[in-house]
Amino acid sequence: MRAKLERDFDRFKRELPRDFPAHVRGSYRIDLTARYLGELVPHPIGKGSGQLSLNPGQLEDDAAAGLAFAVLKTVIAEDETGTQTMAAWAIHETKMKVERRPAGAGRAGWTVSWKGRGWDRPFAEYLALVRAGRDLTRGGRLLVVPSVKYHLPRLAEPFREGEYRYTTAQLADAWREPPLLVEKDFSPTLAGDALADDRAQILRWLEDVPRQIRAASPIPVRVALKLMNARFDDAFQVEMMNASAGADALVCFNRLFDAERSVAYGGWDLSDRNLRVLATHLTPGATPGVPALTGTGNIGSGRMILEYARRGCESVQLHTFFQLPLSEYAATHGSRAQRALHALVFHPRDGLLAGMLELEARGALERQSGELRFLDLGARAHRAG
Numbered sequence: 001m002r003a004k005l006e007r008d009f010d011r012f013k014r015e016l017p018r019d020f021p022a023h024v025r026g027s028y029r030i031d032l033t034a035r036y037l038g039e040l041v042p043h044p045i046g047k048g049s050g051q052l053s054l055n056p057g058q059l060e061d062d063a064a065a066g067l068a069f070a071v072l073k074t075v076i077a078e079d080e081t082g083t084q085t086m087a088a089w090a091i092h093e094t095k096m097k098v099e100r101r102p103a104g105a106g107r108a109g110w111t112v113s114w115k116g117r118g119w120d121r122p123f124a125e126y127l128a129l130v131r132a133g134r135d136l137t138r139g140g141r142l143l144v145v146p147s148v149k150y151h152l153p154r155l156a157e158p159f160r161e162g163e164y165r166y167t168t169a170q171l172a173d174a175w176r177e178p179p180l181l182v183e184k185d186f187s188p189t190l191a192g193d194a195l196a197d198d199r200a201q202i203l204r205w206l207e208d209v210p211r212q213i214r215a216a217s218p219i220p221v222r223v224a225l226k227l228m229n230a231r232f233d234d235a236f237q238v239e240m241m242n243a244s245a246g247a248d249a250l251v252c253f254n255r256l257f258d259a260e261r262s263v264a265y266g267g268w269d270l271s272d273r274n275l276r277v278l279a280t281h282l283t284p285g286a287t288p289g290v291p292a293l294t295g296t297g298n299i300g301s302g303r304m305i306l307e308y309a310r311r312g313c314e315s316v317q318l319h320t321f322f323q324l325p326l327s328e329y330a331a332t333h334g335s336r337a338q339r340a341l342h343a344l345v346f347h348p349r350d351g352l353l354a355g356m357l358e359l360e361a362r363g364a365l366e367r368q369s370g371e372l373r374f375l376d377l378g379a380r381a382h383r384a385g
């Protein structure tokens with residue numbers, strides 16, 4: 001197996017097989033099937049919402065590369081008059097800087113420094129992007145999901161239902177066939193905002209937002225909450241997960257916020273925190289009726305995908321690893337998404353296949369009807385607590 005992996009890693013540097021999950025299944029008897037927001041996808045690796053899903057060209061490239069899914073840039077909700085209560089998040093900023101971010105124990109990860117926030121163009125243009133995503137989804141080429149930042153009130157205030165209704169109805173109209181899938185973003189800049197100073201206020205959002213979106217949608221809808229890393233301790237992070245029981249899925253967790261520099265950041269501090277909280281979350285008794293989980297944060301190897309999967313994540317969303325200097329990828333040809341997939345799946349030491357085979361050798365993952373299955377990793381985590 002090891003020799004085969006090395007051979008594949010080498011020959012796929014120029015080009016991944018068109019249907020690499022089928023190749024993996026045929027050659028290694030490994031079933032990479034994963035799940036995002038209730039939809040089965042051929043493997044667990046998708047693109048997180050952000051600057052890499054702003055136009056149909058990027059989506060086309062992702063479909064060609066073989067990504068499992070892509071979440072569109074977060075749009076700021078509006079009502080039928082165009083009013084956006086969260087307008088402070090619809091600001092324009094183009095410059096991104098990919099840089100090293102040191103963490104404890106001498107580890108230097110990567111982060112993208114960027115001062116922007118949500119979608120800053122007209123909503124009509126976002127809806128055109130949703131329609132392009134719908135066509136790719138219907139064609140079975142790439143599952144595409146919109147992301148929204150809806151109004152979040154202070155404790156004493158009501159939700160602006162008009163913004164929920166109008167925005168969701170427009171998305172449903174663009175998507176047409178049920179169910180509508182939506183991710184609701186709780187961003188790091190929100191975590192850093194005075195709005196998120198109050199724990200009770202945050203917990204109310206998490207309890208009420210899925211209900212608000214369901215009530216607003218003219219067609220059946222599945223809701224993922226992309227939880228922020230709040231500026232409180234790990235125990236509160238778990239409380240946030242428990243408060244989100246009304247969602248269909250949770251994306252765990254968006255980037256950390258550096259208040260001094262006033263930027264969001266990732267790297268090892270982010271994955272340390274996320275994995276620590278996810279591990280706590282799985283302790284027996286702490287998880288009544290949990291929604292499905294998707295991991296995000298500092299994923300730059302198959303091994304890191306396994307860390308999230310073994311804590312219950314059914315898929316993962318990446319951003320930074322699709323933005324590295326070309327010299328960081330072993331592949332010599334293809335888009336960054338393609339080169340990233342090559343490393344994440346086939347790296348002979350740190351790739352997903354190498355990691356799953358190693359778990360099998362250690363007796364931590366068993367074949368079912370002759371196959372190792374990615375989705376068994378999380379099921380095992382839940383059983384084991």
Ligand SMILES: Cc1cc2nc3c(=O)[nH]c(=O)nc-3n(C[C@H](O)[C@H](O)[C@H](O)COP(=O)(O)O)c2cc1C
Pocket residue numbers: 047048049050051073074096112114117118119147185186187226253254255266267270296297298299317318319320321
């Ligand atoms: C430049 C940039 C912009 C982002 N914009 C959004 C966004 O609009 N909405 C959102 O939910 N997440 C956004 N994210 C978060 C990513 O989707 C991802 O969850 C996060 O960066 C952690 O993954 P990573 O360590 O692979 O980058 C953004 C991240 C970056 C780096």
